[in-house]
Amino acid sequence: xxxxxxxxxxxxxxxxxxxxxxxxxxxxxxxxxxxxxxxxxxxxxxxxxxxxxxxxxxxxxxxxxxxxxxxxxxxxxxxxxxxxxxxxxxxxxxxxxxxxxxxxxxxxxxxxxxx
Amino acid sequence: xxxxxxxxxxxxxxxxxxxxxxxxxxxxxxxxxxxxxxxxxxxxxxxxxxxxxxxxxxxxxxxxxxxxxxxxxxxxxxxxxxxxxxxxxxxxxxxxxxxxxxxxxxxxxxxxxx
Numbered sequence: 001x002x003x004x005x006x007x008x009x010x011x012x013x014x015x016x017x018x019x020x021x022x023x024x025x026x027x028x029x030x031x032x033x034x035x036x037x038x039x040x041x042x043x044x045x046x047x048x049x050x051x052x053x054x055x056x057x058x059x060x061x062x063x064x065x066x067x068x069x070x071x072x073x074x075x076x077x078x079x080x081x082x083x084x085x086x087x088x089x090x091x092x093x094x095x096x097x098x099x100x101x102x103x104x105x106x107x108x109x110x111x112x113x114x115x
Numbered sequence: 116x117x118x119x120x121x122x123x124x125x126x127x128x129x130x131x132x133x134x135x136x137x138x139x140x141x142x143x144x145x146x147x148x149x150x151x152x153x154x155x156x157x158x159x160x161x162x163x164x165x166x167x168x169x170x171x172x173x174x175x176x177x178x179x180x181x182x183x184x185x186x187x188x189x190x191x192x193x194x195x196x197x198x199x200x201x202x203x204x205x206x207x208x209x210x211x212x213x214x215x216x217x218x219x220x221x222x223x224x225x226x227x228x229x
Contacts, residue, residue, distance in 0.1 A: 035217075043204060045220035091158065100171055101146055101210070103218060105158040 002027045002094050006106035013082045014114050020067075021077045021109045023092030031097040034068070034075045039089040039108070048090070051075065053097070079111075087113045117141075119221035121207050127227045133195040136224045139188055140209030148208040148218060149182055149192050158206075164190065165212060197228045 003026045013019035025034070036048040051059045051068050058066050063083075067076045079086055092106040120139040128134055140147050148163040151174075162172040164184045175182070179198070184190040194201055204225050208218040 037220075043223050043225075045206065045208075045223075047217055047219075050217065101165070101212065102148065102160040102163055102171060102174075103150075103158075104160075107157045 002029075002032075002096070002104045004092050004094050004104050004106040006092055006109050008109045009107070010110045010112070012112040012114060013079070015082055015084060017082055018078060018080045019082055019111065021079075021090050021092075021111070023075045023077070023106055025073050025075065025092070025094050027073070027094065029096055029099070033095040033097060034066075035093040035095065035103070036064070036066070036075075036077045037091045037093060037105075038086075039091065040085075040087070045091075049077065082113050084113050084115060087111055119207055119209050119219055121205075121221035121224050123224060124222060125225050125227075127229065128197055129229050130198055131196045132228075133193065134197045134201075134226060134228075136192040136205050136207075136226070138190045138192070138207030138221060140190070140207070141219055142188070144209035144211050144219075145187070146210045146212045146218075147184060147190050148206075148210075149190070150206040150208065150220075152204040152206065152223070153202075161192070161205075194226075197226075199228045202226055202228050 005024045032053045034051045038046045049061045063080045089108045091108045093103040122137045149161040152158045161174045162182045167184045182192045204223045206223045207221045210218045
């Protein structure tokens with residue numbers, strides 16, 4: 001079974017600075033998807049960014065980018081120019097490509113943005 | 116698009132009572148998921164449907180939990196009888212299978228069992 005580990009329960013960053021959230025996963029599959037979801041205090045789950053395992057190029061969405069290291073099974077999220085609205089829980093998630101559609105989530109990292 | 120709709124948003128009930136959570140997926144989506152979020156266990160899948168058929172219910176905790184999807188636009192998650200350890204946030208999500216696999220989440224139902 002696949003597992004996802006987020007080793008940083010909490011992180012903080014100054015407004016306008018850059019922060020990196022870590023995620024590692026374990027799988028025997030060669031093709032899969034990885035996601036970062038954001039959960040603000042409203043508890044709505046919002047997709048931040050998606051990476052397809054067969055693509056070597058790291059995904060980027062505006063101020064959000066990932067560092068995907070397939071051999072190391074690492075998938076970190078970098079937030080540049082942090083804003084107060086980025087404060088939230090961030091969850092890393094794994095999804096098989098050919099098998100089950102379910103998302104397997106890490107335990108999350110709580111990000112605080114200091115003004 | 117209205118997004119995934121869940122009701123109620125909050126539910127407080129007493130132990131032993133029946134609880135029914137409802138979900139309306141995004142129109143056109145053919146996969147529907149029920150997740151539960153707790154402090155101890157995080158976010159975990161309970162069950163998911165594809166084209167209204169249950170595909171994986173391995174996350175359903177026990178027989179007290181049941182889920183149905185009678186048609187493409189409606190699903191229910193029922194707990195009978197409810198217990199205090201069922202207190203959690205329950206999310207419904209939907210996706211269009213084979214379309215980039217993104218799951219869209221509803222706002223969740225916060226369940227408190229006293």
